[in-house]
Amino acid sequence: MNSEEILQHRHKLLGRNFPLFYHQPLHLVRGKGVWLWDAEGKRYLDAYNNVPVVGHCHPYVVEAMTKQAGTLNTHTRYLHENIVEYSERLLNTFDDSLSMAMLTCTGSEANELALRMARHCTGGDGIIVTDFAYHGNTTAIAEISTAFMPATGKTKRVGIIPSPDSYRPLRGLTGEALADAYADEVKKVIDQFHTLGIKPAALIICPEFAIEGLLDVPGNFIEQAVSHVREAGGLYIADEVQGGFGRTGTMWSHQRAQVVPDIVTMGKPMGNGYPLAGVAARGELATEFGQHAMYFNTFGGNPVSCAVGKAVLDVFEKEELLQNANETGPYLANGLELLKARYDIIGDVRHRGLFFGVELVTDRIRKTPATKEADRVVNLMREQGVLIGKIGPHDCVLKIRPPLPFKTDHADLLLSVLDEALTRL
Amino acid sequence: MNSEEILQHRHKLLGRNFPLFYHQPLHLVRGKGVWLWDAEGKRYLDAYNNVPVVGHCHPYVVEAMTKQAGTLNTHTRYLHENIVEYSERLLNTFDDSLSMAMLTCTGSEANELALRMARHCTGGDGIIVTDFAYHGNTTAIAEISTAFMPATGKTKRVGIIPSPDSYRPLRGLTGEALADAYADEVKKVIDQFHTLGIKPAALIICPEFAIEGLLDVPGNFIEQAVSHVREAGGLYIADEVQGGFGRTGTMWSHQRAQVVPDIVTMGKPMGNGYPLAGVAARGELATEFGQHAMYFNTFGGNPVSCAVGKAVLDVFEKEELLQNANETGPYLANGLELLKARYDIIGDVRHRGLFFGVELVTDRIRKTPATKEADRVVNLMREQGVLIGKIGPHDCVLKIRPPLPFKTDHADLLLSVLDEALTRL
Numbered sequence: 001m002n003s004e005e006i007l008q009h010r011h012k013l014l015g016r017n018f019p020l021f022y023h024q025p026l027h028l029v030r031g032k033g034v035w036l037w038d039a040e041g042k043r044y045l046d047a048y049n050n051v052p053v054v055g056h057c058h059p060y061v062v063e064a065m066t067k068q069a070g071t072l073n074t075h076t077r078y079l080h081e082n083i084v085e086y087s088e089r090l091l092n093t094f095d096d097s098l099s100m101a102m103l104t105c106t107g108s109e110a111n112e113l114a115l116r117m118a119r120h121c122t123g124g125d126g127i128i129v130t131d132f133a134y135h136g137n138t139t140a141i142a143e144i145s146t147a148f149m150p151a152t153g154k155t156k157r158v159g160i161i162p163s164p165d166s167y168r169p170l171r172g173l174t175g176e177a178l179a180d181a182y183a184d185e186v187k188k189v190i191d192q193f194h195t196l197g198i199k200p201a202a203l204i205i206c207p208e209f210a211i212e213g214l215l216d217v218p219g220n221f222i223e224q225a226v227s228h229v230r231e232a233g234g235l236y237i238a239d240e241v242q243g244g245f246g247r248t249g250t251m252w253s254h255q256r257a258q259v260v261p262d263i264v265t266m267g268k269p270m271g272n273g274y275p276l277a278g279v280a281a282r283g284e285l286a287t288e289f290g291q292h293a294m295y296f297n298t299f300g301g302n303p304v305s306c307a308v309g310k311a312v313l314d315v316f317e318k319e320e321l322l323q324n325a326n327e328t329g330p331y332l333a334n335g336l337e338l339l340k341a342r343y344d345i346i347g348d349v350r351h352r353g354l355f356f357g358v359e360l361v362t363d364r365i366r367k368t369p370a371t372k373e374a375d376r377v378v379n380l381m382r383e384q385g386v387l388i389g390k391i392g393p394h395d396c397v398l399k400i401r402p403p404l405p406f407k408t409d410h411a412d413l414l415l416s417v418l419d420e421a422l423t424r425l
Numbered sequence: 426m427n428s429e430e431i432l433q434h435r436h437k438l439l440g441r442n443f444p445l446f447y448h449q450p451l452h453l454v455r456g457k458g459v460w461l462w463d464a465e466g467k468r469y470l471d472a473y474n475n476v477p478v479v480g481h482c483h484p485y486v487v488e489a490m491t492k493q494a495g496t497l498n499t500h501t502r503y504l505h506e507n508i509v510e511y512s513e514r515l516l517n518t519f520d521d522s523l524s525m526a527m528l529t530c531t532g533s534e535a536n537e538l539a540l541r542m543a544r545h546c547t548g549g550d551g552i553i554v555t556d557f558a559y560h561g562n563t564t565a566i567a568e569i570s571t572a573f574m575p576a577t578g579k580t581k582r583v584g585i586i587p588s589p590d591s592y593r594p595l596r597g598l599t600g601e602a603l604a605d606a607y608a609d610e611v612k613k614v615i616d617q618f619h620t621l622g623i624k625p626a627a628l629i630i631c632p633e634f635a636i637e638g639l640l641d642v643p644g645n646f647i648e649q650a651v652s653h654v655r656e657a658g659g660l661y662i663a664d665e666v667q668g669g670f671g672r673t674g675t676m677w678s679h680q681r682a683q684v685v686p687d688i689v690t691m692g693k694p695m696g697n698g699y700p701l702a703g704v705a706a707r708g709e710l711a712t713e714f715g716q717h718a719m720y721f722n723t724f725g726g727n728p729v730s731c732a733v734g735k736a737v738l739d740v741f742e743k744e745e746l747l748q749n750a751n752e753t754g755p756y757l758a759n760g761l762e763l764l765k766a767r768y769d770i771i772g773d774v775r776h777r778g779l780f781f782g783v784e785l786v787t788d789r790i791r792k793t794p795a796t797k798e799a800d801r802v803v804n805l806m807r808e809q810g811v812l813i814g815k816i817g818p819h820d821c822v823l824k825i826r827p828p829l830p831f832k833t834d835h836a837d838l839l840l841s842v843l844d845e846a847l848t849r850l
Contacts, residue, residue: 001506009509013516013526014726017715019502027504031497049499051723057495066491070482072456073698074474077444079452081426084434091438101438105530105700106724112563137720138537139565148719268723273498275530275700275724290442294573295562298476298693299531299700 003027003039021389022382031056034403034410036387047402047414048387053245053269054315055405061272064311065304073304076103077296082306089313091280093251095260100286103301105275107241107267108136113279114204114263115140117289118235124201126193128186128229130163132393134211135204135239144204147211147393157198159189163212163393164221167348167359168367179219186225190232200234202263207254208243213392214350214357214399222257235285241267241277246322246404249329249353256352274308275299321404325353332356332400332411339415343422345370356400359392369394373425380421386414428452428464446814447807456481459828459835461812472827472839473812478670478694479740480830486697489736490729498729501528502721507731514738516705518676520685525711528726530700532666532692533561538704539629539688540565542714543660549626551618553611553654555588557818559636560629560664569629572636572818582623584614588637588818589646592773592784593792604644611650615657625659627688632679633668638817639775639782639824647682660710666692666702671747671829674754674778681777699733700724746829750778757781757825757836764840768847770795781825784817794819798850805846811839 001009006027010018026044030037033055036044046056054061068082076083087101104110119125127144129135134147144158162170164182173181186203193200203225209215226236238254238261245266247253254261262285267277278300279286289295299305316322333351336358340346347361347370360370360377374396381388389399398418402410426434431452435443451469455462458480461469471481479486493507501508512526529535544550552569554560559572569583587595589607598606611628618625628650634640651661663679663686670691672678679686687710692702703725704711714720724730741747758776761783765771772786772795785795785802799821806813814824823843827835 001509003504006504006506006509009513010504013509013512013524014501015525015712015715017712017719019719019721020504021502025504028497028499029505031499036497036499051500052498057498059495062491062494065494066487069487069490069698070484072453072461073477073482074453074456074461075476076439077446079428079431079435079445079450080454081431084426084431084438087438088434099438100440106534106722108722109531109533109563116564116567137722138534138563139541140563142541142718273494273724273727273729275730286440287442290440293567294442294444296444297531297533297562299698302698304698305700 045386048389050401051268061311065308068304068307076301082303083301086306086309098280099283103278110265110277111135114237118202122201124199125157126198126200128159128203132212161185166216179221182221183224186228200232202235203229204237206239210242213397223259226259235262237263245269249326271308272312276305329353335415358398360396369396371396377421384417386417470811473814475826476693486736489732493729493732501726505728507728508726511731511734523705524708528703535690535702536560539662543627547626549624550582551623551625553584553628557637586610591641604646607646608649611653625657627660628654629662631664635667638822648684651684660687662688670694674751696733697737701730754778760840783823785821794821796821802846809842811842
């Protein structure tokens, strides 16, 4: 089937609104490491996909999956060592207080579980989110997702705070005053909940504010916000589905702040493409929820998914990918800063580990979003064989988030192609 | 790690309430076809698991997965032929009106999507379910699940009807009068919704009423119920996650009734253990929902999951498993009827294809549930190397639901072990 035929079939069978990347959709047929190939044999540097965290089609991961799938694949109502071995290794990457795990298939399922657990254990109902958050695709998660989702689902039990942004700061504030001002917004939402008779259940954030544009978080905003929420009886849920698993130079992105979450949700990269996700929680919360709800997930934690999860951790450690994120990350960030010095359209370069947000503006003083230009850059780069995306409330932040075996020579290629695209604007 | 160590680790890492089968939990290490082996090398006939629909660890399916996982695994925002080829083959198994597909990872996600679609497209909110239904584990699905779930989540927008049961009939009715009486209960719930100002969105049922105990549905109950719901502006969602995919001797269990659902949800067997699930819907519903909500599922419909889905369909067809369900099914049913003639404790034998419900009662006239005895039989059979389960509101229905390559010699073994267990009661 050629690309045009696939497209026609998609429209008919899956709908015209079924999302696709790029003006000219990409028909991919092969992947290896940080590289992808299209149906015509053209090669692309993948600087977008975080799911294949240890590289596309990693042979060690494929072999572990094949071996277990050819041996046994049942479910967690029988005993199997894979789930306990994997859960133990996973939990060892967290603070000791996060002592229990629950495995699911998708990040949406993980966030669902976190919300159910938080609401049950606090007896509260109110959830606090930022004004451009995305946490998944179920009813309860769509209700708390403020980005991409239709506004019709919004309810009083969802309290919305402004995204804590140092580049476009609240009332032009800076430093401690800015962190305090954003934290005050959390207090305001809690007060509003109280006025409405709603008890707060949780603050849920991606600690990198990735959908919001990979924000530079003002000072101790997270610590203050969590403190306010806990005082009001709520929990702190860190959504690490996108930002976690070494992406940002620490194993989990919440670990950069001085506060340990009550519940952590994980997903995308855990299985390098195999549907594997989960929750790590304070033991007493998981225990209390477990006594209340008979939670069972048919595929979650099965022998194959855990074999894959273990293999991904093996490669992550053996190939020192966290270290690589901390080496290639600053190298690429430096290159992006050099481009910023040459191109006025680059308003801000933000990065943590191998996660980058490059905000484009048509006016550096007014910070006017360069939305069209961002779209042009992403598509020009795709034509030149480098895949990136864009994100943020103004859709003007270039999103660079490659598989973790991304090296300095890959960074050089990306920088030269970005340079050329910016020249052509 | 030995069984006891695994158990201790599970308690610590996953919680004491994390569900396990059997008084003496089973530590499985290998599977092949309809057979499973434990850590001590003991072999078990699997007469319980429907997920490995074409048999445990089928080499053709494992190979297809391995090949695609070693070639490319991305997501649906790039073009790939697997998703259109698989969706087309899948949709070809349905009535033409069910013309569009949406792929997810789990049955819960499929039911979530169906509810969101139904509520959006009807503008209604009320969902009608039976009094012992289970549709999944998310917030919105827990709300409509009446079995296993804590009652605390129940709300007015969930209308509950009695399960349409010919064995324990409403007011002792029979024949057409019974079908009418159960259908009247649907009308009553709709009237109740109207009184409360709630517009009905959908009736969601497993057309086999599997959780309810694999009921023999009275006459034209389904047709009448759907007719009432549609008159009130609601939709018919058939949950085929458990009962579908050839299990009951037709490709989909709703196809035995003379009414086509508006939305069908599928899951468990589709990927033979790989997390693959989805929704088939009337084209206009999927289109309208697609225009409203940007639904994206990171792993759903990816090249590997669709390669696995295609391979499962290949084996299903090549090994003529539907035909086998229609041959072994009646053979085993006949054997169960012969046991019923010898053991008074068997109150009722129900079957469709390779799905069986054997209801145990201590008194055939009063139909007193033999709950303890059912538990004893399941555990005695496990000791003798045959795996079955139990289900139903009184937990007294033996649930027999083997992988589809289950042959008459397997049936003979099951019957002899069941016979022995019944003798020992």
